[in-house]
Amino acid sequence: xxxxxxxxxxxxxxxxxxxxxxxxxxxxxxxxxxxxxxxxxxxxxxxxxxxxxxxxxxxxxxxxxxxxxxxxxxxxxxxxxxxxxxxxxxxxxxxxxxxxxxxxxxxxxxxxxxxxxxxxxxxxxxxxxxxxxxxxxxxxxxxxxxxxxxxxxxxxxxxxxxxxxxxxxxxxxxxxxxxxxxxxxxxxxxxxxxxxxxxxxxxxxxxxxxxxxxxxxxxxxxxxxxxxxxxxxxxxxxxxxxxxxxxxxxxxxxxxxxxxxxxxxxxxxxxxxxxxxxxxxxxxxxxxxxxxxxxxxxxxxxxxxxxxxxxxxxxxxxxxxxxxxxxxxxxxxxxxxxxxxxxxxxxxxxxxxxxxxxxxxxxxxxxxxxxxxxxxxxxxxxxxxxxxxxxxxxxxxxxxxxxxxxxxxxxxxxxxxxxxxxxxxxxxxxxxxxxxxxxxxxxxxxxxxxxxxxxxxxxxxxxxxxxxxxxxxxxxxxxxxxxxxxxxxxxxxxxxxxxxxxxxxxxxxxxxxxxxxxxxxxxxxxxxxxxxxxxxxxxxxxxxxxxxxxxxxxxxxxxxxxxxxxxxxxxxxxxxxxxxxxxxxxxxxxxxxxxxxxxxxxxxxxxxxxxxxxxxxxxxxxxxxxxxxxxxxxxxxxxxxxxxxxxxxxxxxxxxxxxxxxxxxxxxxxx
Numbered sequence: 001x002x003x004x005x006x007x008x009x010x011x012x013x014x015x016x017x018x019x020x021x022x023x024x025x026x027x028x029x030x031x032x033x034x035x036x037x038x039x040x041x042x043x044x045x046x047x048x049x050x051x052x053x054x055x056x057x058x059x060x061x062x063x064x065x066x067x068x069x070x071x072x073x074x075x076x077x078x079x080x081x082x083x084x085x086x087x088x089x090x091x092x093x094x095x096x097x098x099x100x101x102x103x104x105x106x107x108x109x110x111x112x113x114x115x116x117x118x119x120x121x122x123x124x125x126x127x128x129x130x131x132x133x134x135x136x137x138x139x140x141x142x143x144x145x146x147x148x149x150x151x152x153x154x155x156x157x158x159x160x161x162x163x164x165x166x167x168x169x170x171x172x173x174x175x176x177x178x179x180x181x182x183x184x185x186x187x188x189x190x191x192x193x194x195x196x197x198x199x200x201x202x203x204x205x206x207x208x209x210x211x212x213x214x215x216x217x218x219x220x221x222x223x224x225x226x227x228x229x230x231x232x233x234x235x236x237x238x239x240x241x242x243x244x245x246x247x248x249x250x251x252x253x254x255x256x257x258x259x260x261x262x263x264x265x266x267x268x269x270x271x272x273x274x275x276x277x278x279x280x281x282x283x284x285x286x287x288x289x290x291x292x293x294x295x296x297x298x299x300x301x302x303x304x305x306x307x308x309x310x311x312x313x314x315x316x317x318x319x320x321x322x323x324x325x326x327x328x329x330x331x332x333x334x335x336x337x338x339x340x341x342x343x344x345x346x347x348x349x350x351x352x353x354x355x356x357x358x359x360x361x362x363x364x365x366x367x368x369x370x371x372x373x374x375x376x377x378x379x380x381x382x383x384x385x386x387x388x389x390x391x392x393x394x395x396x397x398x399x400x401x402x403x404x405x406x407x408x409x410x411x412x413x414x415x416x417x418x419x420x421x422x423x424x425x426x427x428x429x430x431x432x433x434x435x436x437x438x439x440x441x442x443x444x445x446x447x448x449x450x451x452x453x454x455x456x457x458x459x460x461x462x463x464x465x466x467x468x469x470x471x472x473x474x475x476x477x478x479x480x481x482x483x484x485x486x487x488x489x490x491x492x493x494x495x496x497x498x499x500x501x502x503x504x505x506x507x508x509x510x511x512x513x514x515x516x517x518x519x520x521x522x523x524x525x526x527x528x529x530x531x532x533x534x535x536x537x538x539x540x541x542x543x544x545x546x547x548x549x550x551x552x553x554x555x556x557x558x559x560x561x562x563x564x565x566x567x568x569x570x571x572x573x574x575x576x577x578x579x580x581x582x583x584x585x586x587x588x589x590x591x592x593x594x595x596x597x598x599x600x601x602x603x604x605x606x607x608x609x610x611x612x613x614x615x616x617x618x619x620x621x622x623x624x625x626x627x628x629x630x631x632x633x634x635x636x637x638x639x640x641x642x643x644x645x646x647x648x649x650x651x652x653x654x655x656x657x658x659x660x661x662x663x664x665x666x667x668x669x670x671x
Contacts, residue, residue, distance in 0.1 A: 016161045024051065027048075054111075100134055242278070257494055323359065414473060435452070461519070607644060
C-alpha cells in the first residue's frame with residue numbers, strides 16, 4: 001500500500017478586486033498604528049507604497065504560473081528583511097525603533113508581489129494582525145480600539161467579498177441588515193464590557209517586549225540624576241545625594257506609561273545616610289546580573305502576600321538608567337546587555353533609558369494591612385547590620401522630644417507607633433510644592449517642624465525617617481514616582497514629572513521594608529489588594545471624579561478620531577429608531593391587511609426556508625418559481641409552490657388575498 005501524503009488542499013485563485021482592497025486596507029490600518037503609537041515613519045511609509053504596487057502586480061498576474069526567477073528574487077528579499085531585522089535589533093544600526101514591527105511590515109511588502117490565492121491573502125492579513133499587536137504594546141489610550149475595529153471590519157469585508165465572488169454574486173450588502181447587525185453588536189459589546197470581569201491571571205514571568213541593547217557598563221556605578229535629586233557638575237548629570245535645600249521644578253509632561261494590574265509606588269533609588277540636610281547612600285557594592293532576573297536570584301516572597309502582578313513600563317523621555325518598579329520584585333526583564341543590583345535592591349542599566357524603550361517587572365502584592373503589621377514585634381537590630389538605618393545624625397533635642405510626645409500613648413506595638421507619627425505629620429502639616437529655600441544655618445527638619453510647618457514630600461519623608469530612628473526603629477528614604485494617573489478600567493497609569501515622589505521605608509521584623517507615606521493627600525500605606533476587576537466597578541469609581549467638561553475633554557483628546565464615537569452613537573440611535581419604526585409599521589400594516597394576507601406571507605416564508613433558498617429582493621414570485629430551485633423538486637412541493645406563487649401574485653398585484661381557510665388548507669399540505 002502506497003504511503004499517504006498529507007498535503008493542504010489547493011487554494012483557489014483570489015479574483016475579487018474588492019477582497020484584495022480589504023487586505024491592503026487591513027495592512028494600512030496596521031501601518032497607521034505603528035506610525036501613530038510607535039512613532040516610526042520611514043520603513044512603514046516606504047513599505048506601504050511598495051505593498052500597493054505589489055497588490056496591483058499580483059492582481060494582474062493572478063492567473064499566471066509562478067516563475068522560478070520571481071520566487072528566487074522574493075526569497076532573497078525576505079532574507080534581506082531578516083538581515084535588516086537582526087542588524088537593527090542587535091546593533092541598532094537603523095535606529096533600533098520597533099525592529100520586529102518593521103520586519104513584519106517588510107515581509108508583507110515583499111510577499112504582496114505574489115498574492116495569488118485566497119490562502120496567500122489570509123496569510124498577509126494575519127501578518128498585519130501581528131503588526132497591530134506589536135503596535136498595541138505602545139498604545140495607551142482608547143483610540144487604539146478604533147484601529148482594532150477597522151482591522152476587524154477589513155477581515156470581515158475580505159471574507160464576504162471573496163465568498164461572494166466565488167458564488168458569482170455582486171459585492172453588495174443590505175444596508176438595513178448591516179446597520180441592524182452593527183447596532184446589535186455594539187449594544188452587546190457595551191453590555192459585555194460592563195458585566196464581564198477583566199482577566200486576572202497569575203503571571204509566570206515578565207513580558208518580553210524588546211530585544212536587548214548590547215551597550216555595556218562603563219566605569220563605576222553612580223546614582224543618576226532624578227527629578228527630586230540635585231544635579232551635580234558632572235557632565236553626565238550623575239549625583240549621589242538628595243539635598244533638602246534644593247527642589248527642582250516639576251512639569252506636567254509624561255515620564256513613562258505603566259501597564260499594571262495594580263496601582264503602586266514605582267520605587268527607584270534608596271538613601272540611608274543623612275547629614276546636614278543631604279541624603280547619601282552609604283553602600284556602593286553591586287551584583288552583576290543577566291537582563292532576565294528569575295525569582296531564584298531575588299529575595300523570597302513576603303509572607304501571606306496577595307499574589308503577583310506584571311508591570312510593563314514604556315519610557316517617554318530620557319531617564320537615568322534606574323529600573324523603577326513596584327517592590328518587592330519577583331522577576332524582571334530589561335532589554336539591555338546586563339543589570340547591576342545595588343546594596344538596596346535597586347537595579348541599574350548600563351545606559352540611560354531612552355524614549356520608546358520598554359521593560360517589564362513581576363512584583364508581589366504584599367499583605368501589609370494593619371492586622372498583619374500589628375503582629376510584628378519591635379526591631380532592636382537593623383537589617384544587614386547597617387547602623388546607618390538607626391543613625392539620627394544631628395537631630396535636635398526639640399525634634400526628639402516631639403517624637404516621644406506624639407507616640408507616648410501609641411506604643412503597644414511598632415505598627416501603632418509608626419502610624420501615630422505618620423498621622424501626626426499628615427494632619428498637622430501642609431503639603432506644598434511652592435516653598436522657599438531653607439535659611440542659611442537653619443536645620444531643615446527643625447525649620448519644617450517648628451517654623452513653616454509645610455513642605456514637599458522630601459521634607460515629610462526625611463522628618464519621619466529621622467524621628468523614627470530617634471525612637472529606635474530602622475528607617476530609610478525611598479525615591480521614585482507615585483502611582484500617577486491610574487485608570488482602573490484599562491489597568492494602566494500615566495506617570496508625569498510632577499509625580500516624582502519621596503517616602504519612608506520602615507523595617508518590620510516579619511515583612512521587611514514597608515513603604516509608609518507621611519505626605520498629606522497620599523495613603524499612609526500602599527494598596528494591599530488588587531483593584532476591582534469588574535469593568536462596571538471601574539467605571540463606577542471614575543464617575544464621582546468626572547466633571548461636566550470631562551466627556552468633552554476625552555473627545556478632544558481623540559483629535560480627528562473624536563468624530564468616530566459621536567458617529568457611532570448617532571448610528572446606534574438611528575438604528576434603534578429605524579427598528580422601532582419598522583416594527584410599528586409592520587404592526588400597522590398587519591392590522592390593516594385582510595385576514596389571509598399575513599398568514600399567506602408567513603406560509604410562503606416557511607416554504608422558502610424548507611427549499612433552502614430564499615427569494616432575492618429583485619426577484620418576483622414568478623421569477624423565483626422558475627429560477628434555480630433544488631432539483632429534482634418533488635411533484636407535490638412544486639405544485640404547492642405554484643399555488644402559493646399564484647396566490648401571492650394575486651394578493652400583491654391585484655389586491656385579492658385568499659381567505660384564512662384557504663391558507664390553512666395549503667399549510668396542511670406542507671406539513
